[in-house]
Structure formats: structure tokens, C-alpha cells
Amino acid sequence: MLRRLPYGANYLQWDEMAELRGAIEDKALFRYISSGTSVSSRLERLVEERLGATRALAVHNGTEALRLALMGTRPSAGDPVYIPAVTFVAVAGAVLSCGLVPVPVDVDERCALEPALLPADAQRVIVAHMEGMVGPLPQGIPYLIEDTAQAMGGRHADGRHAGTAGYAGTFSFHHAKVLTSGEGGLVVVRDPDDWELLRSYHDHGSDREHGKYPVWREGSFYGENFCANEAVAAVQLQQFRHLDEILASLEQHHRMLSTELPDRPDIRQVPRTDGDVKVSVRIELDSPELRDRALNELTDKGLPCWTLDKYFLPGHPVVRDRASVYADGFPWNLDDGSERYRPRSRDGFRATRHLLARTLCLPLAPELDAAGQAQATKEVAATLAAL
Numbered sequence: 001m002l003r004r005l006p007y008g009a010n011y012l013q014w015d016e017m018a019e020l021r022g023a024i025e026d027k028a029l030f031r032y033i034s035s036g037t038s039v040s041s042r043l044e045r046l047v048e049e050r051l052g053a054t055r056a057l058a059v060h061n062g063t064e065a066l067r068l069a070l071m072g073t074r075p076s077a078g079d080p081v082y083i084p085a086v087t088f089v090a091v092a093g094a095v096l097s098c099g100l101v102p103v104p105v106d107v108d109e110r111c112a113l114e115p116a117l118l119p120a121d122a123q124r125v126i127v128a129h130m131e132g133m134v135g136p137l138p139q140g141i142p143y144l145i146e147d148t149a150q151a152m153g154g155r156h157a158d159g160r161h162a163g164t165a166g167y168a169g170t171f172s173f174h175h176a177k178v179l180t181s182g183e184g185g186l187v188v189v190r191d192p193d194d195w196e197l198l199r200s201y202h203d204h205g206s207d208r209e210h211g212k213y214p215v216w217r218e219g220s221f222y223g224e225n226f227c228a229n230e231a232v233a234a235v236q237l238q239q240f241r242h243l244d245e246i247l248a249s250l251e252q253h254h255r256m257l258s259t260e261l262p263d264r265p266d267i268r269q270v271p272r273t274d275g276d277v278k279v280s281v282r283i284e285l286d287s288p289e290l291r292d293r294a295l296n297e298l299t300d301k302g303l304p305c306w307t308l309d310k311y312f313l314p315g316h317p318v319v320r321d322r323a324s325v326y327a328d329g330f331p332w333n334l335d336d337g338s339e340r341y342r343p344r345s346r347d348g349f350r351a352t353r354h355l356l357a358r359t360l361c362l363p364l365a366p367e368l369d370a371a372g373q374a375q376a377t378k379e380v381a382a383t384l385a386a387l
């Protein structure tokens with residue numbers, strides 16, 4: 001079985017694109033000139049309802065969503081932002097591009113930032129729910145951002161949706177995510193005043209009345225243009241109509257594969273919680289050699305699998321070499337060597353590096369029917385049993 005497309009991409013279909021047709025017929029792909037309520041606004045209302053978020057704002061991608069959430073905290077240049085040591089480099093990039101300094105914090109066995117490692121006075125923290133695993137939330141952080149790019153539809157133990165429990169949550173609709181519009185992003189915030197600030201910044205720092213040219217009043221600030229495209233928002237509305245079905249099918253496939261995996265002492269399943277989005281079964285093997293053998297065997301058979309090695313930020317050139325396009329190294333050059341910029345780990349990230357070298361993810365396929373999932377399960381289980 002070769003799984004060609006990830007998750008939501010399988011569900012894209014022409015006959016469900018009524019909102020896209022409507023936007024084209026209205027000849028209005030810019031959200032602030034639509035003749036009725038814009039598609040982008042309808043998407044934002046749907047997300048608020050579906051996720052129980054106070055306010056949502058559509059932007060172009062998940063990285064922009066992170067940037068916007070960070071700018072909404074009204075930081076000072078060079079402020080540290082504590083980020084997971086294991087996540088996509090976009091998190092570090094978003095922090096740096098806001099003129100802030102990313103400080104990696106070590107993670108637990110599920111690759112979630114460990115709250116206990118944060119300094120007591122941490123102001124800005126980004127947690128990332130990697131591979132649908134909804135991580136614990138540090139308490140008492142004024143600006144806690146949940147990067148939910150990989151966990152759309154996930155829930156915390158208390159029932160709140162991932163992305164809605166902190167100051168802000170960010171989402172991505174990149175091709176590889178649970179729902180997709182090729183590129184796309186969303187930010188949700190808890191405080192309506194923060195939403196006003198974010199809306200303004202994402203529209204050149206302006207106020208805007210629908211259908212009119214923006215205005216800048218006393219107290220305005222500069223901004224950028226992150227305004228969503230109506231055609232993209234239309235595709236996201238179509239995708240949301242499949243979210244429950246995708247989550248349920250992933251649950252079913254996860255149950256099958258996690259039950260059928262061979263019972264070997266050298267292969268351990270990383271535990272998943274009820275609220276996780278079951279994008280994969282993650283396994284931890286006894287040694288890097290065994291992991292690489294499993295990776296090669298599965299790949300040779302055309303069975304999809306991937307590692308998390310690429311997410312190890314302390315080893316990533318951008319973080320390791322403090323890379324920047326600025327001639328003076330900005331904003332890394334604002335790190336004055338004080339305690340608050342020190343990477344947070346008990347062992348210099350040694351155990352995490354070793355964990356990642358032994359980790360393998362077996363992605364699940366919501367688009368397959370039960371028979372297809374059973375067949376895929378059998379092939380993966382047999383390959384691992386024969387190692």
C-alpha cells in the first residue's frame with residue numbers, strides 16, 4: 001500500500017466547493033470587498049464554534065499565525081521566547097523574524113515541552129502539539145501560545161480544544177496537515193481586545209470598515225499584510241466539513257494498528273491520550289540501528305513511515321549556528337549572555353537526541369475504508385515482526 005496523499009488532501013473535491021464558486025461569481029477574492037459576509041469571516045465563525053475559541057483570524061500560513069500571535073504580545077526587541085527543543089524550524093523562524101530570541105526547552109517522551117524546565121519568570125512560551133500529541137500546558141504564563149499546526153481537532157484532558165487554552169493558538173493548512181488548502185493559517189485568541197490588535201496588525205496596522213479603504217487613527221502602529229484570500233478560505237470551509245469524519249477514521253485505524261503491532265520487548269508504543277489526533281502510531285525502538293532497519297524495511301515495501309530527527313532544533317543549523325540574514329546577526333546579537341537566554345535542559349538534550357534516533361512514526365490513513373486500513377495494518381505489523 002502506498003499512501004500518496006496526507007489526511008485532508010484526500011478529501012478535496014470539486015462538487016463541494018460552493019463557497020469557492022460563490023466567491024468567483026461575486027468577483028471578490030479580497031475579503032474586505034465581498035458583497036455579503038466574506039468567506040473568510042464565515043470560516044472564522046465556524047472555527048470559533050467548532051473549537052470553542054473566543055475569536056479567530058485567518059492568515060496565509062501557520063508561520064504567519066505564529067508571527068502575528070507573537071507581535072500581539074507587544075514584546076521588546078530581543079525578549080526571549082521559550083520554545084520546544086523538538087518542533088518544526090518555523091517556530092524558531094517566527095520568533096526570530098519578530099526580533100525575539102528563541103530559547104529551546106527540553107521535551108518529554110511524547111516530545112512535548114516540559115513545563116518544569118521553564119524559568120519562573122517566563123513571559124512568552126510556545127508549546128507545539130507535535131504529531132497530534134496534545135501536550136501539557138505550563139501554568140501562570142502571561143503569553144502562552146499553542147502551536148496546533150499538527151493537531152487540528154485535538155483536545156486537552158479537561159475537554160478544551162488544543163489551541164484554545166492559552167493566550168493564543170495557531171493552526172496550519174499546509175498540504176501535509178490534517179486539513180489543507182495547500183497553504184493557509186489561522187490564529188485564535190482568548191481576549192477580544194487582542195483580536196482587535198491582531199486584526200489591525202494583519203491589515204497594515206489599520207482600522208477597516210468593510211468595503212472601504214483602510215484608515216490609520218491616533219495610536220495606530222505599523223503592520224503587515226496577512227489578510228486571507230477568499231478562495232483559500234473557501235477550500236478551508238470545505239475541509240472543515242470533513243474534520244469529524246477524518247478524526248473518527250484516524251481513531252479507528254489507530255486502534256487497529258496499535259492492537260496489531262508485534263509484542264516485542266524491543267519495540268515500544270509511545271502512549272497516546274484520548275484527546276490526541278491520531279495522525280500516526282509512534283514507536284520507540286531499542287536502538288538507532290533497529291530503528292533504521294525498520295525504516296529501511298518499511299520504505300522498501302512502499303509502506304509510509306517517517307522519523308522526527310528533522311525536528312531537533314538544538315542540532316538545526318538555524319539554532320545551532322545562530323543563523324541570520326542581518327549583517328549584525330540580529331536578533332541573536334541581543335542575547336546578552338544572561339540566564340534567561342540559557343537553553344533549558346537537564347543533560348544538554350542528550351536523552352532527547354537519543355530518543356529521536358530510536359523513534360519511528362507509522363502514519364495512519366483516514367481515507368481508507370476499514371478493509372483498506374486492515375490490509376495496511378497487516379503489512380506494517382508483519383514487517384515489524386520480521387525485523
Ligand SMILES: *Cc1c(COP(=O)(O)O)cnc(C)c1O
Pocket residue numbers: 060061062063064087088090091128130147149150171172173174183184185
Ligand atoms: C507546519 C508547521 C508550522 C508552519 O505552518 P506553515 O503553514 O507551513 O507555515 C509550524 N509549526 C509546526 C509544528 C508545523 O508542523
